[in-house]
Amino acid sequence: MEYHKQTQLKHYNSFQTEAFAELFCEPRNIEELRKCLSDYPHKKKLIIGGGCNVFFTKDFDGLVIHTDIKGLREISDEEEEDEDIFIEVKASENWDGLVSYCVDRGFAGLENLSLIPGTVGAAPIQNIGAYGAEVKDVIKEVVSIDMETNDVVSFSNQECEFGYRDSIFKRANRYIIISVIFHLKRTFTYIPKYFDLNKELENIEEPTIQDVREAVIRVRQRKLPDEKVLPNAGSFFKNPYITKEHADKIIEDYPGLPAYLQKDGMVKTSAAFLIDKAGYKGKREKSVGSYPNQPLIIVNYGTPDGNDIVSFMKDIQKAVKHIFNIDLEPEVRIY
Numbered sequence: 001m002e003y004h005k006q007t008q009l010k011h012y013n014s015f016q017t018e019a020f021a022e023l024f025c026e027p028r029n030i031e032e033l034r035k036c037l038s039d040y041p042h043k044k045k046l047i048i049g050g051g052c053n054v055f056f057t058k059d060f061d062g063l064v065i066h067t068d069i070k071g072l073r074e075i076s077d078e079e080e081e082d083e084d085i086f087i088e089v090k091a092s093e094n095w096d097g098l099v100s101y102c103v104d105r106g107f108a109g110l111e112n113l114s115l116i117p118g119t120v121g122a123a124p125i126q127n128i129g130a131y132g133a134e135v136k137d138v139i140k141e142v143v144s145i146d147m148e149t150n151d152v153v154s155f156s157n158q159e160c161e162f163g164y165r166d167s168i169f170k171r172a173n174r175y176i177i178i179s180v181i182f183h184l185k186r187t188f189t190y191i192p193k194y195f196d197l198n199k200e201l202e203n204i205e206e207p208t209i210q211d212v213r214e215a216v217i218r219v220r221q222r223k224l225p226d227e228k229v230l231p232n233a234g235s236f237f238k239n240p241y242i243t244k245e246h247a248d249k250i251i252e253d254y255p256g257l258p259a260y261l262q263k264d265g266m267v268k269t270s271a272a273f274l275i276d277k278a279g280y281k282g283k284r285e286k287s288v289g290s291y292p293n294q295p296l297i298i299v300n301y302g303t304p305d306g307n308d309i310v311s312f313m314k315d316i317q318k319a320v321k322h323i324f325n326i327d328l329e330p331e332v333r334i335y
């Protein structure tokens, strides 16, 4: 494994902002990964998968580790009649490749998460979710390397402390995920959870797992920009949680506000709605703008400078705060 100096990161982040990594390496197995940790124990480190949830505003003065650790194994294959199936997947496998593999074999649990760009290893970091599903619902275990000790450390589902776009891995910034063990089912029944998806499937009496994957792909392709054509990192902000009183007050002026009451009494609302009402849907400032079909997505129309994206982000945050008194928190990681 080689260490490269001053590596351009433009093609390692889906926003395609430009920045240099002081040092860059691509470990292809766990031994190489551990070696790079012991070669540079005191250097600042950043792990990069597909780069679909990050962008750069400045050069990275440390070691960027772009893992290339691949492999997949089915753990409980002997007993065909067994309803449960466990699959261990290495971190650098493509996420949608895994979803496709599972759907082809009728292994249920990942289909609603079709077409999310990125790698398997990044999926637990922000507990990826879409169309009423979250990856936490099918994770049995996450295997990692502790960057402080170089030891292999496994986390049970509960130990991952998953939350909405959150996990212990995101908060601790200490563990490199090397594989994820998924717990899937051999039988599939469609449970209507999400309006757009139900609508897409309304003409099919009993949707199969394949029908659901295809419907998710169609809906996503209609709504979301392809990051290879229009650089972006998906939803830029998290959907905010506000008090019921706060939501009721907004609804007096904006009756269409989506408001989902949570078990703890808080209300989850829609960042896209707030951005739209703040006048930012489809708005463009120089080379950065909000995507006309989905205002939650910020698109890079050609700037190499991540600071332009940050500046647009701040304008949106300021407008939403001013009108609704809500702080929008970025979902995307900014380096």
Ligand SMILES: Cc1cc2nc3c(=O)[nH]c(=O)nc-3n(C[C@H](O)[C@H](O)[C@H](O)COP(=O)(O)OP(=O)(O)OC[C@H]3O[C@@H](n4cnc5c(N)ncnc54)[C@H](O)[C@@H]3O)c2cc1C
Pocket: 014, 046, 047, 048, 049, 050, 051, 052, 053, 054, 067, 091, 116, 117, 118, 119, 120, 121, 122, 123, 125, 126, 127, 128, 129, 130, 169, 175, 176, 177, 178, 224, 225, 226, 227, 232, 233, 234, 235, 333
């Ligand atoms: C068009 C588009 C649509 C999207 N739609 C969705 C969606 O529907 N739902 C959703 O949840 N997300 C969505 N995203 C965001 C993104 O796809 C996910 O966050 C995905 O998991 C990122 O994977 P990645 O490999 O590209 O991670 P990266 O961007 O490379 O990394 C993300 C973070 O995880 C860390 N990381 C990556 N790999 C590892 C590892 N092995 N060990 C430890 N840390 C690691 C990085 O340091 C970084 O902080 C979308 C993005 C785009 C561009």
